[in-house]
Amino acid sequence: MTLGHYALRRLLLGVVQVAAVATLVYLLVAALPGDAAVALAGDNPDPERIEQIRVAMGLDRPVWERFAEWLWGLTHGDFGVSIVSGRPVADFLADGLEPTLLLAGLTMLMLVPVSVLLGVASARREGGWLDRVVTTTAVGLHAIPEFTLAIVLIALFGVQLAWLPPTAVGTDGDLLAEPAVLVLPLIVLLARPICSISRLVRAAMIDAAASDYARHARRLGLSARRVRYAHALPNAVAPAVQQMARTTDWLLGGVVVVEAVFVIPGLGTILVDAVAGRDLPVIQGLAVLFAVTTVLVNLVADVVAFRLAPRAVT
């Protein structure tokens, strides 16, 4: 199978996935008890008033009709309007996108070199002190939920030692203006993915170094360094690339939690607020955005992995 064929097949699968997720999310959210009309009518709802709001918002029409309209809007980049504040959902997404993308992007940017480096370094001397330290730390750190790690770091570096700002309050969403704010969130976000990916790279490097092609290359007289970095490394990185894509799932979950702890006004905070306020269009928009991101990242990762080690992917 050529790269083009493979990419096309994955792309079609991705489109189906996004459509399925969008449908699922819409149906789920439509099943939420106490629709927005009830929420808007206030503490002491008067049935007539609820009915009025419902008609005004089009909530009295059948579900499939609203669903079709919503889907049609999506294809035009129209996510609908928030029922709590009346702002277009697209505005919400645009507002929250910057801090979240910044956090996720910086994490990915640091994740790749650090974890590949750690994996390669610990694979060079299997069972050596570096390998043992990295492996044990990875097993332990890997399991820690982000919010507990975050709170411990805040208590230590933010409150006790006062080296770093404990939260992002006061930056008004402009995180780059005060880079010190980003240090703790990034450490928290990196902790889990680094563990899983460096372990994966380590195992794959050890496998690759013991493989027939590596042995053959050494027999041909290629330098150990060339065998390791030009032949073993690409094969070892292929599974890691796919695992990195899987970590975008974690990253999104982690970002939601990290934003809550550090009071960063990103997509995660918007999601938590929207769920609390039963702001259905915003929830739906976010879910579609998250699904598209996850599918896209997985797509790119699979294609890259295919390019790196064509036989490994079926």
Place this chain on the structure above:
Amino acid sequence: MKAVLRYGIGGLLVAVPLLLAVAGPLFVPDALTRGAAFGDTGPLGTDFIGRDVWHQVLLGGRTVVLVAMLATVLSYLVGVPIALLAAMTRRRWVDEVLMRPLDVLLAVPSLLVLILLASIAPRGVLTLVLIVALVNVPDVARIARAAALEIASRPALEAMRLQGETWWRTAVGYVGRSMLRTLVADLGIRLTAALYLVASASFLGVGVPPDASDWAVMVDRNQTGLFLAPEAVMAPALLIIALSVGVNLVFDRALRDRGRAWL
């Protein structure tokens, strides 16, 4: 003795929070004292509404541990039969119908699924168990299916089929039993994942009342008093960390020992 040493750190890390979670509620007096918020009465001070933090620590482990364990068991009870059916069928469409919907679920970030479902369903421990189990089912089913497929292609199975053994005996009696090893090896990862999800969800206030006696909720609610009473946040946070790390270390250790014995 050797076993004690081998599981030392991990075992200790698990034992302390587990003991607190299981036996803790027995040591809490019925009449709870109320004092000033973030005061210093009691061994660990008071929390954001003036309850004794030590009592809350004793009470708060139950939900985390219980929900994670029940959810893990449930996800196996649902995921493994699905995987067996999918792997053992001769009709391809059965496999597709069973596994494709799970792939879609995998494409959505798990915390998002959790938040969405928790906002639909009524609040409560049972809801949280069901949702965490549901989020874990696709992973369990995938791993179980891969294991079952590998076993199903063995010559032994071909022989059983030719002998005219019943589906039940081949699928459950042979394939199911041979899968156990892979499933046990995966158990630690699933349990850690469930713990992680339960704690993170409770922290975000999903599926639990805002004043619940729960370690994760304590971390969230007492965060405002981090400057005044750090113990009220640190005690539950460290307990969750100890539990998660401990579970992971113990299972990793057991797996490596077992792996050596099998080789």
